Amino acid sequence: PAVDAKILIVGCGISGIGAAQRLIQHGFSNVRIIEATSRSGGRIKTGRLGSNIVEVGANWIHGPSQENPVFQLACHYQLLSKESMSEENQSADIGGHPPFVPNWFSSSGRKLDPDVMGPAVELFMTLFEKCQEFHASGEEPMPTVGEFLKREALRIAHEEWEEDQATKDLKLALLSTMLKLECCVSGTHTMDDVGLGAFGMYKTLPGLDCTFPGGYDGLIKHMMNELPADIVLYNKPVKCVHWNNTYKQSSSKGRTYPVTVECVNGETFEADHVIVTIPLGYLKKHQDTLLHPPLPLHKLHSIQRMGFGTNNKIFLEFEKPFWSEDCEVIYLVWDDEPDLVDVVSDVKTAWIKKLFGFTVLKPMERFGHVLCGWIAGHESEYMETLTEFEVLQAVTQLIRRFTGNPTIAPKKLLRSQWFHEPYTYGSYTYVAKGCSGYDIDNLAEPLPLPGSNSQPLQVMFAGEATHRSFFSTVHGALITGWREADRLHTHYTTLSGQMISKL
């Protein structure tokens, strides 16, 4: 390979770090990462709630088993518990939905009966799995996941449920809660925005989802330690990537480079190749100015079509638990929602109704009594505009109402604000209504397009949004970084092969 090729990576999230690591392994020595913020890790962001380590961004290794490169690295760096690494955990195939032990509370302040609620959850899961099958079968009975789930759930409830109306309504209200949960999983405002036919493109890997006891950022630290110390230029937001020799620099001496990266502060960096790992949320916002010449139309359209939504967390610490000892997830069921809704009618007054419930941070010996509330969509984006105190008040009121206990008061709160992160603009990618795998391929396609006479692979694209089946995950992002590094390696190996054969 031409080890002196000058390569710039924009963004120091896991995909950018992965790309740098792989390029260096391939023998490229002229590699730099340009990062807008003062830290590496991007959407992997470990924070603190008092003395507790909490994940503001990515939470789990989804599908921790041998095929998952994040799991492999985490094992290599010894960052996981023995239990997470056990054969038993690796072989558990749970289709992306960990079997959490639930507690259900209703808005009238009652704890709900698991025997009554359980079958409603099972129905939801069965329908949800059905949604994932349409991709392979090629049919799409409805345009979106939300519409399909609602139609089928209401039909089955009407035809098969035999309880009294009040119990039926409560079970349907639980399905509204489940829809709100799926909004968090998919990172969307409503499941009515998620395309049904493409939904099954997302692939789950075997393994019981696990966390990093010392924080997800331990993975970032270990990976960064293996890179040259000065590889990252921090606090340098990139304004524009000029390609095809369109940036004329008076100071250019010696050889010329096809690409110039221009930062917001006016600094410029020249390169043979640039790997852009910027999140889709940022690309959507700056799609017209981030590249010069601008992105080709089909790429722009795919950026517009793909979905990128917000999912936020609200961590709360309590003196003592109001949930049962074995409880792993708390569902909040609104009595007045039997019509399967996953959006609120008035965001300003009712945003809190979008919070589906809480996961319990375990083990208790380490965390004490800490819950993580989950909220997606426009309601979540509105929550970000409120003060921490206002959020605390709203959540306290909510918990008091659902438990019927007017004295419960969280001790501490920490929430994420991913929509207001200027270099992310949301949480992660979903396949919106009308999207297909081709949109993801378009996003990942390097510039210039095939058939052009100019120098190939000037601008390349990595990041979670560019992986067909693992979008929205850390392992997906990592694989795309490696993919682009390998693409350059293959390019130069082929080139040198051609030169040798000419000699």
Ligand code: 6YU
């Ligand atoms: C996972 C999980 N997880 C929760 C929440 C969030 C995410 N994910 P990065 O953004 O990291 O890096 C880009 C860098 O570029 C960044 O540093 C920027 O500052 C920089 N940059 C931007 N603009 C720039 C500019 N102009 N100039 C210079 N630099 C610039 N993933 O595996 N497990 O539990 C979760 C979760 C709240 C926000 C997650 C999870 C997603 C991952 O965090 C994310 O994909 C990667 O970190 C992205 O890395 P990257 O390098 O691409 O970008 C069936 C079905 C449905 C499908 N959905 C399945 C559900 C699975 C998703 N679950 C997620 C859930 C949680 C809870």
